[in-house]
Amino acid sequence: GIRCCIFDLDGVIVDTAKYHYLAWKRLADSLGVTFTEQDNELLKGVSRVESLKIILKLGQTSLDAPQFEQALVQKNEWYLEYIAQLDASEILPGAEAVLSQARDAGMKIALGSASKNAVLILKRLNLLDRFDAIIDGNKVTHAKPDPEVFLNAASAVDVAPSDCLVFEDAAAGVEAALNAKMKVIGLGEAEVLGRATLVLPDLAEQQLNHMIAQL
């Protein structure tokens, strides 16, 4: 059975996708690259470095190494500006309840996020102490869909991958979980997340035991 729940952060626990989008959009504008909300789907779950590569490819343009580094720094500065007011009111509906249900059921709880800002954000949301392990963008070398982030999370809490359940909102994250041989609940649209073990629109009103019964 499931003994560990691994949560993605952005788009699963907190509604930060819109701030990532605004910061990337601002950067794309500054580079003269057209970047739409639809393009932004490609960046969900994807690391900062890989996201910039995708944007440059969309614009059929390139940056030299120092400019590339500077663009990453600039994007994060803007992102941090946008999340300066972030607080528990932006926890996504149902996320906190499912965290509590996992805890009450005696399961391990881990974070598996590409974000290098994960600890800062969890502190702002007052959720840091809900996690037994945090594997974030500072701890992995291979971006989702590589399974590294989820495998490291499972190993940090000493649970076999086959006993782990991942919650993900991004196609790259669903693939990463499947590559880790874990069960995965996709939160969002079936067209994007169809390969997940189960797809739900979001966690609102969901009960962990009911979700697990459907896997």
Ligand code: BG6
């Ligand atoms: C993921 C987001 O969780 O983290 C991506 O879905 C983001 O949009 C990635 O690019 C990296 O985040 P950060 O905070 O390190 O720039």
Ligand code: MG
């Ligand atoms: Mg996400």
